[in-house]
Amino acid sequence: MTKTTSRVFNFSAGPAALPEVVLEQIQSEMLSLPGVGSSVLEISHRSKDFDAILNDATSRIAQLTNLPDTHEVLFLQGGSALQNVMMPMNFLTEKSQTADVIVTGAWGKKTAAEVSRFGKLNIAWDGSESDYNRVPKPSELQLTPNAAYCHLTSNETIHGVKYWDLPETDNVPLLVDKSSDLFSEPIDIAKYGLIYACAQKNAGIAGVNVLILKKELLQRCDDRLPSYLDYSKHSKAGSRFNTPPTFAIYVTGLVCKWLQEEMGGLANISQFNQDKASLLYNVIDQSGGFYSGHAAQHDRSIMNVVFTLGSEDLESQFLSEATQAGMTTLKGHRSLGGIRASIYNAMPIEGVEALAQFMVDFAQKNG
Ligand SMILES: Cc1ncc(COP(=O)(O)O)c(C=O)c1O
Structure with missing residues (x-):
């Protein structure tokens, strides 16, 4: 949860999170x-x-x-x-x-x-x-x-x-x-x-x-x-x-x-988006196979980070614990399954940091 409001970190693929200042x-x-x-x-x-x-x-x-x-x-x-x-x-x-x-x-x-x-x-x-x-x-x-x-x-x-x-x-x-x-x-x-x-x-x-x-x-x-x-x-x-x-x-x-x-144009937002995506891909790559990314490394999206865990049961547990921790809508698309974290422009770095830490902790507990 962010400090200023009771909003969750919403990883929806779309309709997706908007910048809070826009909503205000x-x-x-x-x-x-x-x-x-x-x-x-x-x-x-x-x-x-x-x-x-x-x-x-x-x-x-x-x-x-x-x-x-x-x-x-x-x-x-x-x-x-x-x-x-x-x-x-x-x-x-x-x-x-x-x-x-x-x-x-x-x-x-x-x-x-x-x-x-x-x-x-x-x-x-x-x-x-x-x-x-x-x-x-x-x-x-x-x-x-x-x-x-x-x-x-x-x-x-x-x-x-x-x-x-x-x-x-x-x-x-x-x-x-x-x-x-x-x-x-x-x-x-x-x-x-x-x-x-x-x-x-x-x-x-x-x-x-x-x-x-x-x-x-x-x-x-x-x-x-x-x-x-x-x-x-x-x-x-x-x-x-x-x-x-x-x-x-x-x-x-x-x-x-x-x-x-607020974001200083597209060059700045691009750097911001790359930094956010790297946080998640680094966790995936360093998880020793606990998480597997769907996309080949050189074609990875920095908007939608798609990955699987070892079993559907583990994925359900991941989703339910993430929701309890204030991170929602992480379920992969129904046609592909797995997990999908959509981290568009409006997703704050704090949301991605929270998810990355959650992924590390979850892997430690269940790996
Ligand atoms: C790449 C892409 N194209 C199109 C759409 C949506 O199309 P429509 O507005 O027709 O539902 C989406 C997602 O909603 C999308 O991710």
Whole structure:
């Protein structure tokens, strides 16, 4: 438990812990936004007051990511589930075209599953043989020359696997699900055609999807698409094609402000995240096999630390004792089992230190 509140250390994979100062600001502004006199929940998405909120969130994202003029920020709804459909609908416009998908875990698999409804799917690599514990080497990729696009998931949240070095795709646009690692490190936006991130991990709360899109890709969107599914319509409407998730956009703005003003930007947060992850991986590596990490060492995620213990009984005991000690939501995803500690930007170092110490003590008692 932290000293100032009775909050637990919440290791949820998402929706996940938010910075406490953000929660406090939401609380203090809930009845009346300063200078507005109404709650953010009560104002029109077409009002000047919401203009200010939307512009603030957009410009903070631009500042954090050094957004080049070639790209723009959009806020959409529908999570990655909708993106999995919108990407092929907008960019795989000819049945004869191919989309390459690199499958490094459960989220990439879902993306691949939607593609063949619209055009040809090429699985450029699939890590299922090793239970998605690594990303491919460049030489293992079977990329299609002139593919409509190439998709990957930069951080596979369930398997705890991170794509540290993006593959070279020449002129083929790279579309990336960054739901669980956007804003966790500096980013070179110019390398991407499209980035999307369901906000409920590092970028705010559930309900909004932060997109960063290369403007020239909008030329591919076909006028015959259902309007809501057409990126260019959202772009023309400045993310207000219909009523956007106003509260979620407001929270994303506050999270970005926290990143800039309290955490000192993405280079600092990246160091902070690496330090936190090292604490846990060091315990795993020095446990003499009591804990085994799922991901191969060089592809380890610093957002989701996934590991197993010798038996399911021991894992249940671990989870129950951790909960009693104020560390919750450590159970691995139902498809993989084991333990998963999600340590996004907002997880304080004290939470990770507490977990690392708990792991050492637990191994000593039960090893
Ligand atoms: C990598 C990744 N993509 C997507 C999602 C979520 O997608 P959706 O918002 O459609 O539930 C998650 C987790 O919730 C995730 O970790």
